[in-house]
Amino acid sequence: MRYTKEAQETLKNHGFRLTQSRKTVIKVLDKSKGPLSPYDIQKLLQEDKVELNHVTIYRVLDLLCSLNLAHRVITKGGFMKCTLEGAEGCHRYMVCRACGAVAEFSDGSLCKRENEVAEKLGFYAEQHITEFTGLCAKCRGSHRGGHI
Numbered sequence: 741m742r743y744t745k746e747a748q749e750t751l752k753n754h755g756f757r758l759t760q761s762r763k764t765v766i767k768v769l770d771k772s773k774g775p776l777s778p779y780d781i782q783k784l785l786q787e788d789k790v791e792l793n794h795v796t797i798y799r800v801l802d803l804l805c806s807l808n809l810a811h812r813v814i815t816k817g818g819f820m821k822c823t824l825e826g827a828e829g830c831h832r833y834m835v836c837r838a839c840g841a842v843a844e845f846s847d848g849s850l851c852k853r854e855n856e857v858a859e860k861l862g863f864y865a866e867q868h869i870t871e872f873t874g875l876c877a878k879c880r881g882s883h884r885g886g887h888i
């Protein structure tokens with residue numbers, strides 16, 4: 741799979757060894773369509789008779805997040821693989837409150853605007869963490885005819 745390959749390359753390029761636990765977590769993230777907590781990952785692995793400590797899993801997720809290979813979905817308390825491959829601006833999520841769909845997006849101009857807000861207060865922002873909650877296009881369809 742492409743993500744698995746790219747994630748492994750990125751780790752190597754940053755001088756991190758491709759340990760079995762790192763490889764395993766990357767593979768699980770690659771297969772998943774929704775956010776996973778360290779415990780979710782542990783359970784999925786147990787189904788395949790693979791035992792991995794949740795602290796180890798958490799450490800791997802932390803590393804992947806620091807390299808922008810994965811992100812935390814704040815309102816879901818889980819982690820997802822990055823789907824934007826180094827797109828400009830902070831990577832964030834829109835989370836549908838009806839069906840739980842999670843969509844990653846980034847917008848460089850949004851970051852610029854946020855930096856201006858920070859600068860006005862003499863603050864230097866290194867990262868912007870926000871998440872949108874609401875209704876996805878599909879779920880909105882069934883509510884058409886008025887603003888919610």
Ligand SMILES: [Zn+2]
Nearest residue numbers: 822823824831
């Ligand atoms: Zn991303």
Ligand SMILES: [Zn+2]
Nearest residue numbers: 836839876879
């Ligand atoms: Zn939805």
Ligand SMILES: [Zn+2]
Nearest residue numbers: 829830851868
């Ligand atoms: Zn940003």
